[in-house]
Amino acid sequence: MANTLGPNIAAVLPEKQGRLTISERPIPTPGPGELLVRNEAVAANPSDWKVQSLGVIVDKFPAVLGSDVAGIVVSVGPGVTRFKAGDHVMAFALGMVLGNIDGAALQTFTILNEAATSHLPKSLTFQQGATLPVAMATAAIALFADLELPMREKRDNEQGAILVWGGASAVGVGAIQIAHALGWTVYTTASPKHHAWLKKLGATDAWDYRDSEAAQHIGQAAKAAGLKIRGAIDTRSEDSSFDLVTAALVAANSTSGGRVATLLPWPADKPRPEGIETFSTNCFRFVKDRQDIGSWLFDSWLYKALEDGSIEPAPKVRVIEGGLKGAQSMLDTLKAGVSGEKLVINIGGQPDRSRD
Template sequence: MAQNQAAWLTGASVHPFRVQDAPYPTAGPGEVVIQNAAVAINPVDWKIQSYGIFITEFPSILGEDAAGVVVDVGPGVTRFTKGQRVLAYTHGLSTKNITQTSFQKYSVAAEAVTAAIPDSLSFEQASVLPLAVSTASAGLFQDDHLALPFPSVTPSKPTGKTLLVWGGASSVGAAAVQLAAAAGLNVISTASAHNHELVKSIGASAVFDYNSPTVVDDIASALASADVAGVYDAISLPSSFEPIKAILEKINAKVGIATVLPYSGESTAHFAPTSVHAASIVKEPHKKVSDAVWRDFVTKALENGHLKAKPDPEVVGKGLGDIQKAVDLLKKGVSAKKLVVTL
């Protein structure tokens, strides 16, 4: 049997990760085992390590984004076979399911949040998508969130509705822009000025600079005559809460606001009752949404260009020993890219 290793978090707020042997995972019902070729880093990774949040039992393993090759399939798996190239959302966050995390050589992933990747897509590119797709789709499509129509791999009939995505150059924001556009919505978004063309290239009809002193008035004007379906806040910090609130007040719109979970402790309570939380890294989308997005959309959309692996990956290390370096780099901040480590 192959030997597994992982970058272990050995205690609350302990730095650095410790690379050592890990249990070799077994695929249970509806699961696959993946030999990871590339893993991506997310803000929640450095926040868990720095703030000591979420994880209560140690040692543990982090990581939510995986791309690699299927090496085993569990009972009931029908969509994947050994040797397939896939991307997967690995979401375990406790010692009870450390095999379902990506900072290790071999990971378990649920078939429901795994998708085959075309030969034209590298593992590094594919690894930027899993958490972003799951988080965006939960907020956009679940009945208890914005409940938008599902995306289509063929051009969707316009719904006549407009969605505001705050933070369209972030990984979650880029996924939200693309999924909403593929569902037939008109999408307007925000990004730094140098990222406007990127966000337009993935489906936004208009992009506004969130640093502009007139951003509230500019977006309110753009939405004044629109049928607003809601807001997806991919940033979910006071810097996004306040302008979104001001925009909706200006246009007198009472709509749902999907927010990612506020990992750094900021409260979204002042949005109630219109605010709804996107089910983020601690919970995969509901089955109906997983089927519509992961089973029916992701692979075909990657093949025909309706879904792009954005923002671009930036490989900053090779091997589990470089996971800590990558997490530290992300903590310092990045713009319109996602940090990746190859394994």
């Protein structure tokens, strides 16, 4: 296999809290329910730099990091029904967290789980495809599992708004787009330079999270619209964000029965606000107890919503040069902070897909 496919070059984390080094790895064979994919683009997530810098989650070394990929199917394992060799796909590569080095993204060939893979619409580049899977899966778990939004279009007799705190983050734009596409009113906070963009993606209104009056403004907007905030996603989940999201629910008279999904855990020493239920989002639930959400997203909705224009690829792609050799720079850049962008490296030779 290696002779015909070429080498599997990987950005390897040799040891806990080490730096990425380039080396060659064997090309794996897909097992039942798995696909072997030649990666064209890989995007970075905060979990990648956190695993590296903080030495968390991954405890087997050498390791390969990375979870967001887009590429071309090389072969499929037994039982795979939705994909065949040659298909262009985007996927949430599960290997980093499952401790399966063959299933991590930052290498030429990755083993993907069919349940975490979507076809890539023709209108998207591989880079755009790589920006979506982790953020969309996390947003879907937060919305449907934590906030208990119905996994279908809103009905006329259903009321309420969704608050996405930190809407310009990758998960934030995913949540805004899903909630809006299903018919919900969405309030968000972000830097003012992103407000017009987030409204275009579906936010009803946007405020600056640095504005000390933001919570009051959100409360006023909800009350003026006659809406309760039925759920909030705190994509920041750091520092004052827990209190600010709570204040917005208080200002909107929405504490009773209000649900808050936090992407990082609610601090142990911070009292839970009365009336509000808090949930620590776990994106991996789509392959565990909420496979229905994974199936909704990866089997059908994501592809269809991109094809029919209900959603668009976002945040904006920023390519870090150097291919896999640029992977360390990509993680360092993400750790330093991004604003409304998703960092991507090109791995294969076809970053802009030919339209066949």
